[in-house]
Structure formats: structure tokens, C-alpha cells
Amino acid sequence: MNFPTLPGHHRPLLEIPKLRREVKPLRLGTLSIDPPIFQAPMAGFTNYVYRQIVREFGGVGLQATEMISAEGFVHQVGGLKGTVERLWGVESEPRPLAVQMWDNDPDTLAEVGRRLAFDYRISVVDLNFGCPVRKVSEKAHSGSYLLKNPSRVGEIVSKVVKACAPTPVTAKIRLGCTLTCITAKEVAHVIEESGAALMTVHGRVAEQFFTGSADWDKIGEIKASLKHMPLVGNGDLDCPSKVVEAFNRYEVDGVMIARAALGKPWLFKQAAQALKGEVPMPEPSLAEQKDLLLRHHKAIVERFGEERGNMLMRKYSCCYAQGRSGASKFRAHASRCSTSAEFVAIVETWFPTDADIHPD
Numbered sequence: 052m053n054f055p056t057l058p059g060h061h062r063p064l065l066e067i068p069k070l071r072r073e074v075k076p077l078r079l080g081t082l083s084i085d086p087p088i089f090q091a092p093m094a095g096f097t098n099y100v101y102r103q104i105v106r107e108f109g110g111v112g113l114q115a116t117e118m119i120s121a122e123g124f125v126h127q128v129g130g131l132k133g134t135v136e137r138l139w140g141v142e143s144e145p146r147p148l149a150v151q152m153w154d155n156d157p158d159t160l161a162e163v164g165r166r167l168a169f170d171y172r173i174s175v176v177d178l179n180f181g182c183p184v185r186k187v188s189e190k191a192h193s194g195s196y197l198l199k200n201p202s203r204v205g206e207i208v209s210k211v212v213k214a215c216a217p218t219p220v221t222a223k224i225r226l227g228c229t230l231t232c233i234t235a236k237e238v239a240h241v242i243e244e245s246g247a248a249l250m251t252v253h254g255r256v257a258e259q260f261f262t263g264s265a266d267w268d269k270i271g272e273i274k275a276s277l278k279h280m281p282l283v284g285n286g287d288l289d290c291p292s293k294v295v296e297a298f299n300r301y302e303v304d305g306v307m308i309a310r311a312a313l314g315k316p317w318l319f320k321q322a323a324q325a326l327k328g329e330v331p332m333p334e335p336s337l338a339e340q341k342d343l344l345l346r347h348h349k350a351i352v353e354r355f356g357e358e359r360g361n362m363l364m365r366k367y368s369c370c371y372a373q374g375r376s377g378a379s380k381f382r383a384h385a386s387r388c389s390t391s392a393e394f395v396a397i398v399e400t401w402f403p404t405d406a407d408i409h410p411d
């Protein structure tokens with residue numbers, strides 16, 4: 052499975068540090084993001100079913116869909132993996148909810164933003180300036196590719212803000228395209244001056260994909276250089292302690308969590324409790340996690356059908372088992388599974404039962 056894992060030296064910090072400042076809800080116009088903990092957009096993962104499971108545990112101030120292509124939205128293309136598919140459930144889902152989109156054409160993005168804001172009535176329109184995937188960056192000159200072109204970023208943000216008002220428009224960036232071309236500060240200022248309500252920074256450059264560690268010092272420097280726009284820090288947060296440390300050390304206004312919460316959808320709740328100075332809820336027992344995985348499977352198959360649902364569950368299964376003793380055996384079986392009957396049998400037989408954390 053080629054899903055990127057958190058770097059090995061990023062072990063969860065077991066002790067929760069004391070929160071050294073007050074963490075306030077984030078206000079974007081009339082919207083209150085409380086707590087200021089964001090569920091990241093993740094293509095192929097943060098679909099309706101995942102969002103619902105996260106919502107059940109709670110602790111998230113703002114949830115996001117999978118990223119959509121603005122061009123795909125206009126032309127309604129992309130079949131099963133396309134835009135329409137990715138927006139399934141959005142119209143009737145509880146708010147607040149953000150939809151993220153990518154393209155490099157300000158007018159296309161403004162038109163799609165307007166429709167998301169007024170037809171779908173979503174809470175926040177988010178712009179992607181961080182995607183490192185070739186299809187989006189090198190081929191379509193969008194996502195992280197635009198970090199080389201701050202003036203185009205400014206044009207996009209201005210037009211989308213105008214088209215969506217009063218719905219808040221936010222942006223998500225990486226530090227730059229390459230380690231020798233870090234443009235995040237310049238881009239951040241343009242985003243702020245162009246009227247974005249908030250910006251998220253993932254502390255890596257595009258060429259790193261998910262290697263190395265997120266550079267939180269750089270995130271802190273960008274925050275210190277902004278005039279008024281709130282900044283959300285993102286990268287490698289995999290336990291409540293690291294969330295508290297992000298607020299303590301880097302003055303961020305919010306945090307965003309992605310990979311670590313795929314197999315631990317309760318992480319947001321734990322982080323929210325830690326930010327209130329409460330003891331975070333214990334992880335569900337492995338038996339409860341197994342039941343959750345089976346429930347996740349049932350909902351995914353109901354939503355996507357037997358064939359695609361079971362394909363999708365291969366990815367989630369690996370996330371649920373990650374870091375557990377016996378995970379590799381479970382993964383080997385789950386990653387070949389193609390029917391629901393097989394899936395249930397594999398989970399019943401191979402889902403880790405040993406509570407020891409073991410990175411196999």
C-alpha cells in the first residue's frame with residue numbers, strides 16, 4: 052500500500068503539556084469555528100461516510116470534503132471519481148462544511164465558488180495551492196505549481212472572494228515548490244491582501260510530498276508576519292499533545308489534522324478535550340475499533356456499492372490497523388479483499404487484538 056505514513060521518529064507524545072495560552076474559537080464572518088481544529092481535505096478519503104464517522108466522535112470545528120476540480124465541476128466530468136461523486140451528500144449534510152477546489156483560472160474558480168456558496172450553501176470555499184500531484188501541479192499548472200506565481204494566486208483569491216461573498220474563502224498552501232524555492236511568506240501576504248478569511252499552511256514543500264518532517268518553525272514565521280488573517284498550522288499532528296504544543300509554541304490560530312485521523316477518527320475529540328485542559332478520552336478498545344471498522348465498511352458499501360466499496364475499504368483498513376501488533380498480517384489480507392463476506396471474515400480473524408503499539 053503506497054499510502055504515506057507519518058515519519059517513524061514521530062512517536063505520539065504520551066504526556067499532555069500544559070496549555071500556555073487561551074485557544075479561542077475562530078470567527079470567519081458569522082461563522083464560528085469552535086474548536087479551531089480542522090479536518091483536512093484528503094482526496095480519495097474524506098468522503099461523506101468518513102465525515103459522518105468523524106462527526107459522531109466530535110471535536111472538529113470545520114470539516115472538509117475531498118478536493119474537487121473546478122473544471123470538472125463545470126463540465127460534470129470524471130465519472131465515479133469525479134466532482135459530482137465527490138460532492139455526494141454535501142447539500143444535506145450538517146454544517147459547517149468546507150469544499151476545496153483546484154484550477155488555475157480565476158474566472159472558472161469564481162464561477163464554481165459562487166455555485167458552491169449559493170446553490171450548495173456550503174459554509175466555506177477553500178482554494179488549493181498545495182497539491183503536489185503531477186496531474187494537478189505540473190500538468191494543469193494548478194495546486195502547488197501556483198506557489199511560483201503569487202500574482203496569479205492573488206488574482207484567483209480576489210475573484211473568488213468577490214464571487215462568494217459573504218461566504219468566507221480560505222486557502223491552503225505548502226511552503227513552496229522546492230526546498231530551494233520557499234515562497235510561502237510572499238504567497239501568504241498576497242492571500243491576506245486579496246481578502247481570504249484564513250489560510251492553512253502545510254509545513255512541507257511540494258517536492259517532499261510526505262517525506263521528512265513538517266517545518267513548524269517556518270509555519271510560526273509566516274504566522275508572525277501576517278497582519279490580521281488567521282493561520283492554521285498543518286503537518287504531522289498525530290496526538291493531542293502535539294496539538295497542544297502547536298498552540299503553545301507557534302502562535303497558530305488553529306490546527307489541521309489529516310493522515311493520523313484516518314484510522315483514529317476520535318483524535319479530533321481527544322485534541323479538543325486537551326485544548327480545554329481536560330483529560331482526553333481513552334482510545335476505544337480494539338474490540339470497539341473493530342466494530343467501528345465493520346460499521347465503516349457497511350456504510351461505505353451502502354454508499355459506493357459492493358465492488359468499489361470493498362476496494363475503498365482496503366485503504367481505510369490499513370489506516371485502522373496502523374501501528375498495531377499484527378497490523379502487517381491484517382493488511383496483507385485486507386488489501387486483497389474484494390467482497391463484503393470476505394472483508395468481514397478477514398476483520399474477524401486478523402484485526403489486531405494485541406493492544407501493544409507495534410510499528411510493523
Ligand SMILES: Cc1cc2nc3c(=O)[nH]c(=O)nc-3n(C[C@H](O)[C@H](O)[C@H](O)COP(=O)(O)O)c2cc1C
Nearest residue numbers: 091092093094118223253286287288308309310311
Ligand atoms: C491521501 C491524501 C490525500 C490528500 N488530499 C488533499 C486534498 O485533496 N487537498 C489538500 O489540500 N490536501 C490534501 N492532502 C494533504 C493533507 O490535507 C495534509 O495537508 C497533509 O497530509 C499533512 O497533514 P498530516 O501530516 O496531518 O497528514 C492529502 C493528503 C493525503 C495523505
